[in-house]
Every structure is written in structure tokens, then in C-alpha cells.
Amino acid sequence: MGKTSVRKRIKQFWQALTIKKKIATFTGTVFLIIAVSVLFNVWVVKFSLIDFNRILQDNAAVSELAQALEEESIQFETYIKGNREERESLDIAIERTGRAVEKLPFRYSEIGEQRYAKTWSIKSCYEVYCQKRDAMLAMGENAPDYIKRLYEVYEMQDYLEEYAATLMNETIEDGDGLYHKKVPMLICMPIVVVVSGIILVTGMMELAALMNQTIISPVVALVKAAQRIAANDFFSEDVQVQNEDELGELVHAFNKMKYATGEYIMALEEKRKTLDLLHEEELGKLETEKRLEMIKLELLKSQINPHFLFNTLNVISGMAKLEEAETTEKMILALSSLFRYNLKTPEQSVPLAKELKVVADYMYLQQMRFGERIRYELNCKVEQELVMVPAFTFQPLVENAIIHGVSPKEEGGSIRIVVRQKEMRLHIVIGDDGIGMTEEELQQLKSRLKTDDARHSGIGLGNVYRRITAMYADGNFEIYSKKNAGTVIFIDIPCREETGDMT
Incomplete structure (x- = not known):
């Protein structure tokens, strides 16, 4: 009961809006839905790809550091044991370790307190290690403190490898925790996407149905009524709409004009019959046929208070123009042109341009319908x-x-x-x-x-x-x-x- 009441109030509110506001509301809703969809897709990409990619990148960076330290230790030991030809391999290993240290994640807000402390210790220790390693490589084997400095380098290598292993474990644990935290949301995400899609599509369908009911259907009903009038049916049922906008006013004026014109044509028909009886004996067959054709032609063009009809159509056309409802304005102008030509053309012959203009207006209304x-x-x-x-x-x-x-x-x-x-x-x-x-x-x-x-x-x-x-x-x-x-x-x-x- 509550849902029906809310839907009824929304429909009443929509019917009271002007055509311009209806179009603006529909357009705004479409843009809002598109914007929400784009933002939701961006969030999904960030949630499902960017966060997991960061976990993989962190793990890869720490793993690369551990491997580089191990490789550098091996090449360093090989070089120290007397294989001086391996200096190029040692330099490559040293350069690899330097790049690995630089690539370590080092943002406190992303890696947390423990990993930040371990990373800071590794970076600080690595700077001291580089100084001692380079000094060790520069001195000769016969230097007085050569052995002492060599073991200091070995100790710092062990220290760095140990911290790298600890940092790797903590990084893996953090990534595993983040993954398990996001898995339930990833499982629910397809359901959220489907439900939100159904809601958005349903809303758009409801809004499109209101647009069709309050704009397109009344215009189509007017076109059909105009076709019945063109077939001399002036007493068909009135066009019924619930609009309170410009189209509602147009339909009301159209219904009044239809019945008034029908009554006037009936009076003319009675007058025609009376004149036929009075002049039947005086007119010849050919002249009688021509007069009948002229009377039928005049009946097609009969009107009742045409100024009321044309002024009403012009006012509504002006309102549609002010409210930028171009299609409605064109249809009203075409309909007005058809009535004006039918009701206000007394001549038997007219310029070809007028006839083609009437056809163009009529075809425009038909194309809007079909x-x-x-x-x-x-x-x-x-x-x-x-x-x-x-x-x-x-x-x-x-x-x-x-x-x-x-x-x-x-x-x-x-x-x-x-x-x-x-x-x-x-x-x-x-x-x-x-x-x-x-x-x-x-x-x-x-x-x-x-x-x-x-x-x-x-x-x-x-x-x-x-x-x-x-x-x-x-x-x-x-x-x-x-x-x-x-x-x-x-x-x-x-x-x-x-x-x-x-x-």
C-alpha cells in the first residue's frame, strides 16, 4: 500500500512538471546514472586490481632484495678468495642490490609501523655497509686491519640478509592479511553489481515510461484525432490525457475546437440540403455537380472561431519554444499550419508551393508517429x-x-x-x-x-x-x-x- 501511494505521488508530481522540466529531469537522471556507474567501476578496479597489485609489488620488491643480497654475498666471497676475474660479476651484483634497496616500499601510511622500522634499518645499515665494503675492496691484502674489516663486512652482510628475511616474512603476512580481509567483499561484489544494475535499469524504465505516457502518447493521440477530423469524423471520443502542462492545455483546446467545428459543419450540411431542394429544378446537371463539389470543398474548410484555435496553438507553440521543447514546437506548428490551410483557403486554385508545404507538414506529423x-x-x-x-x-x-x-x-x-x-x-x-x-x-x-x-x-x-x-x-x-x-x-x-x- 505504501509503495503504491509513493508511486502515485511521484506520477502526480511528474504530470505537473512543464515539458522543459520533464526533459531536464530525464537528462539529469541519465547523466547521474552514468556518473554513478563510472565511479563504481573505478572503485571496483581500485579494490580488485590496484590493492592486490600493491601486495604483489611489495612482495616482489622484498624478494628481489633478499636475492640480491645473497647474490652479492656469494660474489663478494668469491672475489675475496682470490678470484679477481670475478670483479665485473661483483659490480653487477652490487648494482642490483642498490636498485633493490631503492625500490623497497617506504611509505608509513601504506606499510605500517613494523615494516617501516625494518625498512629504515635496512636502508641505514646498507649505507654503512656500502662504505665499509668499498673501503675493504680498495685496500690490499697486506693492510694491517684487512682481516678485521673483512669480517665486519661479512657480519653486516649477515645482518642485512637477516633483516631482509624478517622484512619479507612481515610483508607476506601483511599481504596475506589484506587478501583475506578483501576476499569476502570480492565474493559479494557480483551480487552488488547485479542488484545495482537491476535498480538502475528499473528506474530508467519507469522514467522512460513516464516520458512516453506524458509526452509521446498525447501527441500521437492528437495526430490520430486530427486524422479522424480529416476524414470528417468530428464527433469521436475526446482525447484524454492527465497532463497539467502545455500538452494538457493543447488537448483541452483541441477537444473544444473539434466539437464546435462539427456542429458548424452539421449546420452547413442542413443549409446545403435546403438549398439543393430550392434550386434543384433550376440548375442543370453539370452545374449541380459543380456546386456540390464546391460545397463539399467548403465543408472541408469550414471553421468556427478560427482565431481562438490559431491563437491557442500559437500561445502553446511560444511556450514550447521558450522551454526549448523543439520537437513539440515543430509538431504544434505543423498541426497549426494544416488547420489554417484547411479552414482559411477559399480559392479553388492555389500556388503549388502552398500544396507542397501542406504535404510537408502532414508528412512531418506522420513521420513523428511512424x-x-x-x-x-x-x-x-x-x-x-x-x-x-x-x-x-x-x-x-x-x-x-x-x-x-x-x-x-x-x-x-x-x-x-x-x-x-x-x-x-x-x-x-x-x-x-x-x-x-x-x-x-x-x-x-x-x-x-x-x-x-x-x-x-x-x-x-x-x-x-x-x-x-x-x-x-x-x-x-x-x-x-x-x-x-x-x-x-x-x-x-x-x-x-x-x-x-x-x-
């Missing part, structure tokens, strides 16, 4: 700002390609747009490498487009097809598809500049 499963490529060889194209043409076709072509594939796929000008014609190609269609399915789709069966051909695809054929008497709209290879839509229309004249 990640690397969705790829987008644009190849445009015309003046985007000058060439005019029908409004709301590219985005519905791209959305149709993602929903029916790319997203059903487990590995995802690519969307490619190619725009070319050939003489006085504008060629538009929108293709994907999705699941494609069989020849039978393709023929059924073409038949439904020609018979105006929007329920089965798709609202977006059917709408674009009917507007192309209605706006351009010589316009062409073709669909090519192959199962498991992809689908391509080819649009051929007259190339017009912004003035409306033929290029």
Missing part, C-alpha cells in the same frame, strides 16, 4: 510560387497512400512526389511502394470513381478525381497499381501561372 517506417521524397522541377494547382489535391492523395498503401506493411515504405512541366502541360505523379492492388481491385476502384461511389472509393480520392475532371475539360487522372509493388497516381492538367494565363 518514425523510420515512413519516408518522403519530393522532386519538383517547376516554379512552385508561379504554377497554380487545384487546392486540397496533394494532401488527400498522400494520406490515402499512407493509410491504404504504406502503413499496412510491417516495414513501412516511401511516398514520392514528382512534378514536371512538359510543354504546356503540368504532370503530377504521387507514388508509393506499399501493398498495391491486384488488377481486379484496381479496375473496381476505377469503376467506382467514374460512378461517383464515394463510400467505397474514398472521400479524399473521389473528391480529388471529381474536381480534376470538373475543373479541366482536358484534364487526366489515372491510377496504376501492382500487388506488393505499390500504387502511382498520375495527374495531367494545363499548366497555368498565377495570373491564370497559359504558360
Whole structure:
């Protein structure tokens, strides 16, 4: 019960943090875990390698001294007995003993009182021994006190060897004691490593889950809700989040806008039906179809108090920018751009640049949702700002390609747009490498487009097809598809500049 309560309080505290503080907390925790891991590894290395290496080095230094003293005593005795040719070997042995004495550990804090006293005695005695040994080697055999000084050297050699043996025993005993002291901790160390690793990984997983729940999931939910709105579903369930940060405010404003826009579109639909009844007898068939298409287009762009929506999105985008939440800011700006274009574009024809900008914003949101499963490529060889194209043409076709072509594939796929000008014609190609269609399915789709069966051909695809054929008497709209290879839509229309004249 206590654990659940603590976890609930942590979750409530996290939900109340701003996006900037959430990211800062997550980043700081990651750096803290890395720092703790590095320090722990350094301690393990010191504990398991450095300390034991010092024991081995101490033992080796004392052992080297004992061997060097023994070797020097043998070479000295050989030299004194008359074998003067062994002087070079004696000098080598003397030099080895000197190096061994210098390498003896001599730090009180590391070797302790007893070893320090023995080492100090050896170093002091060795200095006196060197003086007497060198003096002995320099005098001749006929010197008056030659024998006396010779035995003094022998006695000091025995003394040094005895102290070296004692120091070796004490060094070995100290090393053995330190080893037995550290062995239990070495045995427990793997358990400590495993337990600490589990704790750190569990903590990171919990924090990552909170990040996903409070940042990524709300954004994905908004994208799905926006897709339902694009499919004219304004009365689906509200997006539910528990955030108290900027995303919570955005979701609240989005839900209000969704229902208000749906109610306004219903009113427009009723008005459309009334106008259809009043003018049904006066309008010809072609004119009636064109008006219906215009009304459907206007329904897609209808809005209720757009200033409220755009101002709210701009405020939240500004807050995300101030708090350095770049990804959130980009997604909000892309979503705002899509709504602005859908709700505030009354023209039938717009510059190509506007249509491509809407596609870029839409693909950005889709890539944030699907990640690397969705790829987008644009190849445009015309003046985007000058060439005019029908409004709301590219985005519905791209959305149709993602929903029916790319997203059903487990590995995802690519969307490619190619725009070319050939003489006085504008060629538009929108293709994907999705699941494609069989020849039978393709023929059924073409038949439904020609018979105006929007329920089965798709609202977006059917709408674009009917507007192309209605706006351009010589316009062409073709669909090519192959199962498991992809689908391509080819649009051929007259190339017009912004003035409306033929290029």
C-alpha cells in the first residue's frame, strides 16, 4: 500500500512538471546514472586490481632484495678468495642490490609501523655497509686491519640478509592479511553489481515510461484525432490525457475546437440540403455537380472561431519554444499550419508551393508517429510560387497512400512526389511502394470513381478525381497499381501561372 501511494505521488508530481522540466529531469537522471556507474567501476578496479597489485609489488620488491643480497654475498666471497676475474660479476651484483634497496616500499601510511622500522634499518645499515665494503675492496691484502674489516663486512652482510628475511616474512603476512580481509567483499561484489544494475535499469524504465505516457502518447493521440477530423469524423471520443502542462492545455483546446467545428459543419450540411431542394429544378446537371463539389470543398474548410484555435496553438507553440521543447514546437506548428490551410483557403486554385508545404507538414506529423517506417521524397522541377494547382489535391492523395498503401506493411515504405512541366502541360505523379492492388481491385476502384461511389472509393480520392475532371475539360487522372509493388497516381492538367494565363 505504501509503495503504491509513493508511486502515485511521484506520477502526480511528474504530470505537473512543464515539458522543459520533464526533459531536464530525464537528462539529469541519465547523466547521474552514468556518473554513478563510472565511479563504481573505478572503485571496483581500485579494490580488485590496484590493492592486490600493491601486495604483489611489495612482495616482489622484498624478494628481489633478499636475492640480491645473497647474490652479492656469494660474489663478494668469491672475489675475496682470490678470484679477481670475478670483479665485473661483483659490480653487477652490487648494482642490483642498490636498485633493490631503492625500490623497497617506504611509505608509513601504506606499510605500517613494523615494516617501516625494518625498512629504515635496512636502508641505514646498507649505507654503512656500502662504505665499509668499498673501503675493504680498495685496500690490499697486506693492510694491517684487512682481516678485521673483512669480517665486519661479512657480519653486516649477515645482518642485512637477516633483516631482509624478517622484512619479507612481515610483508607476506601483511599481504596475506589484506587478501583475506578483501576476499569476502570480492565474493559479494557480483551480487552488488547485479542488484545495482537491476535498480538502475528499473528506474530508467519507469522514467522512460513516464516520458512516453506524458509526452509521446498525447501527441500521437492528437495526430490520430486530427486524422479522424480529416476524414470528417468530428464527433469521436475526446482525447484524454492527465497532463497539467502545455500538452494538457493543447488537448483541452483541441477537444473544444473539434466539437464546435462539427456542429458548424452539421449546420452547413442542413443549409446545403435546403438549398439543393430550392434550386434543384433550376440548375442543370453539370452545374449541380459543380456546386456540390464546391460545397463539399467548403465543408472541408469550414471553421468556427478560427482565431481562438490559431491563437491557442500559437500561445502553446511560444511556450514550447521558450522551454526549448523543439520537437513539440515543430509538431504544434505543423498541426497549426494544416488547420489554417484547411479552414482559411477559399480559392479553388492555389500556388503549388502552398500544396507542397501542406504535404510537408502532414508528412512531418506522420513521420513523428511512424518514425523510420515512413519516408518522403519530393522532386519538383517547376516554379512552385508561379504554377497554380487545384487546392486540397496533394494532401488527400498522400494520406490515402499512407493509410491504404504504406502503413499496412510491417516495414513501412516511401511516398514520392514528382512534378514536371512538359510543354504546356503540368504532370503530377504521387507514388508509393506499399501493398498495391491486384488488377481486379484496381479496375473496381476505377469503376467506382467514374460512378461517383464515394463510400467505397474514398472521400479524399473521389473528391480529388471529381474536381480534376470538373475543373479541366482536358484534364487526366489515372491510377496504376501492382500487388506488393505499390500504387502511382498520375495527374495531367494545363499548366497555368498565377495570373491564370497559359504558360
